[in-house]
Amino acid sequence: MSKAELVLIPTPGTGHLISAVEFAKLIIKHDQRISILVIIFHIPIHSTTTKVNTYIESQSLAVDPQRITFLTLPSLPDSDIPDPASSNFFNNMVQLQKPLVKQAIMDRLIKPVAFVFDLMCVNLVDIAKEFQLPCYVYFTAGASLLNLMFHFQALFDDHGIDISTAYSNLSDNVGLGLDLPGFRNRVPAKVLPSSLFDKDSGFAMFFNHLSRKFRETDGILVNTFMELEPGIIQCLQEQDKIPEVYPVGPILALHDDNNGGDREPVMRWLDEQPDSSVVFLCFGSMGSFDEDQVREIANGLDRSGQRFLWALRRPISESSYVLPSENETFEDALPPGFLDRTAHRGKIIGWAPQVQVLAHRAVGGFVSHCGWNSILEAIWFGVPIATWPMYSEQQINAFEMVKEVQVAVEIRMDYQRNLMNKDANFMVTSSEVENGVKKLMSMDDAMRGRISKMKNISREVLECDGSSYTSFTCFISKVLQSVGDQ
Numbered sequence: 001m002s003k004a005e006l007v008l009i010p011t012p013g014t015g016h017l018i019s020a021v022e023f024a025k026l027i028i029k030h031d032q033r034i035s036i037l038v039i040i041f042h043i044p045i046h047s048t049t050t051k052v053n054t055y056i057e058s059q060s061l062a063v064d065p066q067r068i069t070f071l072t073l074p075s076l077p078d079s080d081i082p083d084p085a086s087s088n089f090f091n092n093m094v095q096l097q098k099p100l101v102k103q104a105i106m107d108r109l110i111k112p113v114a115f116v117f118d119l120m121c122v123n124l125v126d127i128a129k130e131f132q133l134p135c136y137v138y139f140t141a142g143a144s145l146l147n148l149m150f151h152f153q154a155l156f157d158d159h160g161i162d163i164s165t166a167y168s169n170l171s172d173n174v175g176l177g178l179d180l181p182g183f184r185n186r187v188p189a190k191v192l193p194s195s196l197f198d199k200d201s202g203f204a205m206f207f208n209h210l211s212r213k214f215r216e217t218d219g220i221l222v223n224t225f226m227e228l229e230p231g232i233i234q235c236l237q238e239q240d241k242i243p244e245v246y247p248v249g250p251i252l253a254l255h256d257d258n259n260g261g262d263r264e265p266v267m268r269w270l271d272e273q274p275d276s277s278v279v280f281l282c283f284g285s286m287g288s289f290d291e292d293q294v295r296e297i298a299n300g301l302d303r304s305g306q307r308f309l310w311a312l313r314r315p316i317s318e319s320s321y322v323l324p325s326e327n328e329t330f331e332d333a334l335p336p337g338f339l340d341r342t343a344h345r346g347k348i349i350g351w352a353p354q355v356q357v358l359a360h361r362a363v364g365g366f367v368s369h370c371g372w373n374s375i376l377e378a379i380w381f382g383v384p385i386a387t388w389p390m391y392s393e394q395q396i397n398a399f400e401m402v403k404e405v406q407v408a409v410e411i412r413m414d415y416q417r418n419l420m421n422k423d424a425n426f427m428v429t430s431s432e433v434e435n436g437v438k439k440l441m442s443m444d445d446a447m448r449g450r451i452s453k454m455k456n457i458s459r460e461v462l463e464c465d466g467s468s469y470t471s472f473t474c475f476i477s478k479v480l481q482s483v484g485d486q
């Protein structure tokens with residue numbers, strides 16, 4: 001019998017949303033007494049609205065309605081919607097949801113016991129305060145990003161140091177790198193999440209604002225595990241101005257059957273390949289390249305001689321936010337003869353069922369954009385990564401996996417595309433692709449051992465008495481204890 005309702009408010013973009021819903025499922029599995037109200041709002045720009053709706057519909061049918069309820073907030077009138085091109089767009093959108101969320105809570109028969117906000121929605125802590133309820137953040141990225149966010153915000157607020165202007169100075173000290181809290185190695189400035197702390201775009205202000213809001217919460221649940229980022233998590237846990245940090249991951253959507261596309265041909269092709277022989281290249285939902293870069297990758301794969309499965313997508317058009325069709329590939333950008341030459345050992349697809357591919361015995365390596373979910377999935381299935389970051393904090397994730405955890409090889413750690421104009425800072429050459437792929441597929445036993453060990457740990461931490469399980473238990477007892485206090 002449920003007696004405590006948690007309110008969970010995810011960011012309605014597929015990565016964040018799916019992770020948050022999996023988190024909700026884990027909570028109710030963990031404790032019979034808790035039920036969850038998931039409040040969904042819409043961001044009226046990209047084609048994600050349909051995707052979000054479809055996803056929520058399928059999840060509503062899949063979960064126990066007594067335990068997880070989905071509630072979609074009414075859309076805002078068009079006249080209220082802020083300018084999507086402004087850097088403050090997302091924050092304003094969240095701000096505008098406040099009265100709607102408040103109303104939704106007041107309409108409930110029973111008062112909830114606590115709020116959990118996605119990291120991007122942390123502005124809503126004000127509502128928790130109005131209702132005098134504890135609130136938590138669900139942080140879908142790694143502890144390394146959380147740590148950097150706090151660090152940069154403290155530099156700015158306490159010491160007047162603006163990290164975005166400091167970058168140019170820092171970059172001059174190439175080779176030296178920075179001594180950052182929680183990292184064992186010095187961190188090169190070029191792998192810092194500069195796009196998130198870019199003053200001109202206004203993102204720096206937004207991220208510092210988020211960090212300040214994090215400090216007002218009662219705890220931060222991070223989709224990671226202690227054994228993966230020990231130094232960084234410890235560093236966070238030791239600071240008294242940072243709320244309790246709970247590493248509760250890896251939280252993965254392993255059984256999501258509703259992710260579109262036809263997986264049959266891909267899986268059939270993989271079935272025909274030898275064990276651990278295929279390099280899988282996939283760059284995430286936002287990951288696409290221009291034609292010149294596509295040719296470099298193709299030539300690199302061609303010369304590597306490796307088997308490959310390449311999720312290749314047309315670039316997202318600049319004028320619209322519409323994502324390209326999921327099964328539309330980009331074959332006209334390939335070098336002449338490439339498809340014929342590689343037909344016996346390679347397959348190009350427009351959309352990849354990533355989890356199923358990584359789980360397949362034929363896959364021996366993963367060229368990845370190093371989005372946090374992708375990293376956790378690769379670790380879960382013990383697939384070595386070759387890093388090719390693209391956006392947001394992916395460069396620091398790549399650095400962490402290559403240098404700190406040592407479960408990945410580098411193609412590049414400092415490649416960057418600008419989210420707005422899609423410009424890249426440089427081109428990755430075909431030789432870099434060729435060498436990276438060869439290195440990935442001929443990795444030494446020491447690294448294989450570390451990957452196998454981390455794979456095992458990533459599963460053990462979720463079992464009874466594992467580190468994430470214990471962390472979860474602490475969080476839940478804190479939430480339930482606050483019920484007792486009322």
Ligand SMILES: *[C@@H]1O[C@H](CO)[C@@H](O)[C@H](O)[C@H]1NC(C)=O
Pocket residue numbers: 162165166169
């Ligand atoms: C960058 O370097 C210049 C010259 O060394 C110095 O005056 C300035 O304060 C530095 N800026 C930052 C943000 O560290």
Ligand SMILES: *[C@@H]1O[C@H](CO)[C@@H](O)[C@H](O)[C@H]1NC(C)=O
Pocket residue numbers: 261262325327328
């Ligand atoms: C994509 O694939 C689906 C199902 O496999 C199909 O119904 C749809 O027409 C395809 N779209 C394009 C643009 O080819």
Ligand SMILES: *[C@@H]1O[C@H](CO)[C@@H](O)[C@H](O)[C@H]1NC(C)=O
Pocket residue numbers: 449452453456
């Ligand atoms: C991981 O677990 C498997 C299966 O239990 C075991 O065979 C393997 O030796 C473990 N690997 C390491 C490095 O502990």
